[in-house]
Amino acid sequence: MNPSARRRARECVVQALYAWQVSQNDIAEVELSFLADQETQGADIAYFRHVLLGVASDVEALDTLMTPYLSRQFQELGQIEKAILRLAMFELSKCDDVPYKVTINEAIELGKTFGADDSHKFINGVLDKAAPIIRKRMQIRSQNGPYQSVC
Template identity: 65%
Template sequence: MKPAARRRARECAVQALYSWQLSKNDISDVEYQFLAEQDVKDVDVPYFRELLSGVATNSAYLDGLMKPYLSRLLEELGQVEKAVLRIALFELSKRDDVPYKVAINEAIELAKNLRR
């Protein structure tokens, strides 16, 4: 799959995770609704699904990884920031096929693009 499709998968995952974090709905319901309502023709959908389920399943673990490095409480992070960090930590800790430089760079690019 093309790198651009992976980037779009990460962007979509941030949006879906944001919805999940706020709604507290089941992640499979969030995934179904997102895929039904969004144009995902240029998205690596299997990777999107993996990010979504992986982050949801491992959210407590991922939060534990980031807590020691935060300058404020986890609860004080914005929902978008939390989603971006969780995706990056998931890729760093659970995806051996994603080079650490790619995971870090993609998180930075996501954060930059979402600030606009």
């Protein structure tokens, strides 16, 4: 795994999720359009596809998962914040091979790159509260039977 390729994949995921959220087009259409039209050089395309499609297929559960940790109503979140938090919640809940501190740091950097002025602070606050609890649940699930990371 190349960390810079994963970072670039996450950037692409956020951009594609934003396009999907705003357009409300089918995720497969957004994926194909994004891969054809956007600069994806240096990105881990397999990871991009996996996370993008995983978030889209589990979006309601991911939104429910993040809601208790939000300091404002979900509906008040900007589209970029939603995209970044959905990506992070997917990694926290499905990718135990990605250290939670990496997920948090990457989400903060994405917030600085794509979000409004203080988005990264909000994202940090949400994930600081959510990460230990979500990972603890994942650990308990793995002790209760076979658990396979999907990333």
